[in-house]
Structures are given as structure tokens and as C-alpha cells.
Amino acid sequence: MSFLAQSLARVKPSATIAVTNKARELKAAGRDVIGLGAGEPDFDTPDNIKEAAIKAIRDGKTKYTAVDGIPELKAAIALKFKRENGLVYKPAEITVGTGGKQVLYNALMATLNPGDEVLIAAPYWVSYPDMVLLAGGTPTFVEATIETNFKLTAEALEKAITPKTKWFIFNSPSNPSGAAYTRDELKALTDVLVRHPHVWIMTDDMYEHLVYDDFVFTTPAEIEPSLMSRTLTVNGVSKAYCMTGWRIGYAGGPAELIKAIATIQSQSTSNPSSISQYAALEALTGPQHFIAENNKVFKERRDLVVSMLNQARGIHCPTPEGAFYVYPSCAGLIGKKTAAGKVIASDDDFVTELLEQEGVAVVQGSAFGLGPNFRISYATATKDLEEACVRIQRFSASLS
Numbered sequence: 001m002s003f004l005a006q007s008l009a010r011v012k013p014s015a016t017i018a019v020t021n022k023a024r025e026l027k028a029a030g031r032d033v034i035g036l037g038a039g040e041p042d043f044d045t046p047d048n049i050k051e052a053a054i055k056a057i058r059d060g061k062t063k064y065t066a067v068d069g070i071p072e073l074k075a076a077i078a079l080k081f082k083r084e085n086g087l088v089y090k091p092a093e094i095t096v097g098t099g100g101k102q103v104l105y106n107a108l109m110a111t112l113n114p115g116d117e118v119l120i121a122a123p124y125w126v127s128y129p130d131m132v133l134l135a136g137g138t139p140t141f142v143e144a145t146i147e148t149n150f151k152l153t154a155e156a157l158e159k160a161i162t163p164k165t166k167w168f169i170f171n172s173p174s175n176p177s178g179a180a181y182t183r184d185e186l187k188a189l190t191d192v193l194v195r196h197p198h199v200w201i202m203t204d205d206m207y208e209h210l211v212y213d214d215f216v217f218t219t220p221a222e223i224e225p226s227l228m229s230r231t232l233t234v235n236g237v238s239k240a241y242c243m244t245g246w247r248i249g250y251a252g253g254p255a256e257l258i259k260a261i262a263t264i265q266s267q268s269t270s271n272p273s274s275i276s277q278y279a280a281l282e283a284l285t286g287p288q289h290f291i292a293e294n295n296k297v298f299k300e301r302r303d304l305v306v307s308m309l310n311q312a313r314g315i316h317c318p319t320p321e322g323a324f325y326v327y328p329s330c331a332g333l334i335g336k337k338t339a340a341g342k343v344i345a346s347d348d349d350f351v352t353e354l355l356e357q358e359g360v361a362v363v364q365g366s367a368f369g370l371g372p373n374f375r376i377s378y379a380t381a382t383k384d385l386e387e388a389c390v391r392i393q394r395f396s397a398s399l400s
Contacts, residue, residue, distance in 0.1 A: 011130040015367030016375075019351075023361035033359040034388040036376045039175060040244040041324070043294050045279075049241065052282030053275050061278055065271040068262040069096025069250070073277050076284040077250050084208075085222050087233065089252040095261045096280075098272045100206050100236040100249030103261065105131045106268075107202060107232055107251070108167070110260035112137035116166040121152040122369030123327060125175045125204070129369075137166070141369055146329055149318055150177035150370075154188035161192075167200050168193065170220060173207040176368045176375040177327040178302075178320025180211055183218050190224035201231040206249075209240035209291050211322040212299040229254055239323075240291050241283040248272055248280040298324050301378040301385055308389035309376075312396040324379040327365070331372050336399035344399060347372040357398075358391035 016037055023035035056062075069077075074094045081087040097103040104127075108118070112135045120128050121144045129139040142160035144152040157168070170189070173180040181189070193199055203220050211217050221231040236249035251258075271277075302319070305326055309317040314332030330350045337343050338357070344350050347365040351374050354360050365373030378385055 007134060010133040015126050016363050019361050019363050022355070026355075026359070026361075031359055033355070033361060034380075034384050034391070035361045036378070036380060036385075036388055037361050037363050038379070039325070039377055041239060041242045041294065041379045042381060043242045043297075045242050045246070046283075046287070046290055048286050049243065049279050049282050052286075053246075053279040056275050056278035061274050063274065065274050065277060067266045067271050068258070069094070069272070070274070070277050070281075073250075073281045073284075076281050077252070080284050081233070081252050085219050085233070087219075087221055087228070087252060090255070092255045093258055094250065094252050095258045095265075096248065096250045096272055096277065097261075097265060098249070098269055099238065099247040100204065100234050101127060101131075102265070102269070103232075103234050103236075103249045103251045104128075104169075104202065104204065105135070106261040106264040107234075107253075107257065108132055108135035108137065109264050110257065111200075112166065115164060117162060117164040118167045118169060119157075119160055119165050119199075120169050120369075121171075123150060123174070123176050123365065123373070124169075124369050125171060126367050128169050138164075140165070143370060144177075144179070145370070146316070146318060146373075150174060150179040150327060151181055151185060152189065154192050157189055157192050158195075161196050161199060163198070165196070165199050167202050169202045169204065171204040171206075172217075173211060173320070173322025174325075175207065175323055176325050176363070176365075177318075178323040178325045180207075180215055180217065180321035180323075183216065183223065186218055186220060186223050190220050190227060193220070193227060194224060197230070199230075201227060203231060203233050205233060205235045206239055207323040208235060210295060210298065210324060212295065212302065213321065215321045217322075232257060237280045237283045241280075242294070243276075243279065243283065246273070246276040246279055248276050250280075297382075298378065301382055302326065304382065305376060305378050305385055305389060308386070309392065312389075312393040314396050314399070315392070324377055326376050326378065327368075327373050328376070329373050333396060333399055334372050339398060339400075347374055350374060354392065354395050358395045360388045360391050360395075 365371030
């Protein structure tokens with residue numbers, strides 16, 4: 001009998017982390033590798049945020065805090081929700097965790113019972129299904145295909161809901177596709193959810209500020225206020241504020257759920273880093289101009305990558321509205337062979353051979369529940385992106 005818990009067999013390691021680690025290993029071994037797997041901005045944390053953290057250290061803000069966040073940060077989060085999303089939350093309706101992932105996981109741990117289903121649109125962030133499984137629930141999937149620009153339709157959502165559906169996890173802009181829902185597209189989904197009062201909504205808004213081409217972001221409870229009583233609106237400082245390593249996420253939701261999340265957190269990690277909380281406080285209340293400046297660079301990179309990938313034989317890459325990912329299809333290359341005679345039978349084969357032959361590390365679509373595709377993060381140096389796309393073009397052209 002294995003010493004390890006049986007629940008561990010239900011989950012698998014993060015594919016995105018695995019790809020990033022593999023790229024690092026190959027680089028350490030002397031290979032010329034361009035890693036496009038990491039989902040984090042390559043921009044540094046702004047200086048004012050760093051200085052706020054240093055000041056917190058110097059001021060002795062290094063003790064335990066309230067389990068789910070200091071009052072000042074909760075107040076700043078409440079102001080953010082009201083100012084940017086039109087959502088009004090009291091301090092008792094806000095939680096702060098060690099990254100958005102912990103907030104999502106705690107919410108699932110606090111609410112799921114055996115037999116409960118969690119509806120997830122595919123392609124999905126790799127961690128959603130495994131968090132559901134660890135929490136004892138059952139992930140169910142509904143495809144949002146390339147034909148709908150990776151966006152879930154109201155009709156598909158309606159068909160996928162069952163009497164056992166407890167949560168619907170919604171992510172816009174999306175990891176991995178970058179797809180973002182317009183107000184009308186989101187209204188169509190919330191109209192469906194209004195008709196199913198047993199379904200709660202867990203909305204992951206982590207890429208809220210990373211949108212392009214005059215796209216206007218909206219979140220479900222903003223579109224349909226009647227859903228606020230059963231919506232957990234999750235966000236964080238990781239992406240827009242270039243603070244992935246600081247590990248601060250937060251959420252607004254019904255007080256009973258927020259209290260339950262705090263209970264889970266109190267017996268697992270306790271409070272998030274006090275220093276990171278004061279840094280996040282500065283992020284939310286300090287200058288915001290750098291977000292637009294970073295987005296200008298991200299948009300230029302997105303346009304470069306989309307253009308170059310669409311020039312590669314057998315690859316089709318839609319233009320996403322947000323985040324810093326593209327999710328191109330490699331369907332046109334399935335069945336073709338490498339020079340060594342290896343058949344590209346799946347997107348897994350495609351990314352494996354691309355890494356081996358050209359030293360470009362991307363993430364296979366199977367990890368996100370929808371293929372044959374692959375994910376590229378364009379949150380990296382423009383010159384590296386251009387070189388990577390040249391290599392992808394060369395690799396695709398070499399297949400026969």
C-alpha cells in the first residue's frame with residue numbers, strides 16, 4: 001500500500017510549470033532554448049510598489065496579520081471593486097489569499113461535497129480541474145472551440161448545466177486563449193445563469209486590465225447584479241502589476257462564503273505575507289499609468305506573434321482580445337512527419353518535436369482540455385518572440 005494519499009492519484013502536476021522547468025533544464029545543459037511557457041509578465045515590479053514593501057519591513061510590519069488580509073488592503077480592494085467594476089462589498093465580504101489560486105482552491109474546499117459538479121469551459125487554465133478534484137468535486141467540461149473564438153455560447157452553457165452543477169468557473173480574459181467576452185456575450189451567459197439559481201459563479205478576473213484594441217472589460221456580477229449573492233469575484237495583483245512572485249490574490253463574495261474561505265485558510269497557511277500585503281496596498285492605491293504602457297508593448301507583441309504564426313504552414317492563430325497568450329491551432333500539421341520519420345499525431349507530439357528540433361518551449365493544448373492547439377505566452381522579450389516564431393515557421397515547413 002502506498003504511503004501517499006489516494007487523492008493524489010486524481011491530480012497531475014501543472015503542465016505549464018513542467019514546460020518551464022524543462023526549458024530551464026535544457027538551457028542549463030547548454031541548449032539554445034526559448035521558453036514561451038511561463039504565464040508571467042517579463043516587466044519588473046514598479047519601483048513604488050517595491051519601496052512600499054521595503055518601508056513595511058523597516059516599519060516592522062513583519063508580524064502575523066488577520067488571517068484573510070489587513071484592514072487597509074481590504075478597504076483598498078473594496079474601493080477597487082466599486083471604482084472599476086461597480087461592485088459594492090463590505091470588509092466582511094472580501095478575502096485576501098496567497099495568490100488567486102489559493103482563493104479559488106479555498107472556495108472549492110469550503111463548498112464542494114462528493115457528487116457536486118463544477119462546470120469548466122475548455123480550453124481552461126490547467127489548475128481548475130485538479131483543484132476541483134482535490135476538493136472532492138467532479139469537473140465537467142463544455143468546449144468553447146476555435147469556431148466561436150474560444151468563447152462559450154449561451155446555448156452550450158445551458159445544455160451543460162445539470163442538477164448537480166454547483167459552480168461555474170468563468171475566466172475572461174482567458175488563460176490559455178486570451179479570449180475576452182464583450183458585454184453582450186457576457187450578458188447572454190448571465191441570462192442563462194439567472195435561470196439556474198442552484199449554480200454559483202466563480203469568476204477569475206486575473207487578466208482584467210490586460211485588454212487591447214479598445215476592449216471594455218466587464219465581470220458577471222457587474223452585468224447582472226442579481227447574481228452577486230452567488231458570485232465569487234476573484235482577482236489579484238500578479239499580472240497587471242507584475243507581481244507574480246509576491247503571491248497576493250483577493251476576492252469579493254457573500255459574507256458566509258468569505259468566512260468559510262477564512263476558516264480553510266486559518267488551518268492551512270494562515271495570513272498571506274505581511275510584506276506582500278503592504279506592497280499590494282500600494283499597487284491598488286498608487287500610480288496606475290504603467291499598466292497602459294505595458295499593454296502597449298503586449299499589444300505589439302501579440303500582433304507580431306499572430307502575424308508570424310499565421311504565416312507558418314499548417315498553423316492558424318486567432319487574434320485574442322486580452323491576457324498575454326495566443327492559442328493557435330496546429331490541426332493542419334497533424335499526420336505529417338518529421339525528417340526523422342516521426343508522425344505528428346497530436347499537439348503533444350508537435351510541442352515535443354518543436355522543443356527537440358528547434359529549442360522552442362510551448363505548452364500543448366491537451367493540458368488545457370482542447371486541441372490540437374498549443375499555447376504561447378508573449379510576455380517575453382520581443383526579439384526572443386520573433387526568433388521563436390521564425391523557428392516555428394521553419395519547423396512547420398520541414399514537416400512532410
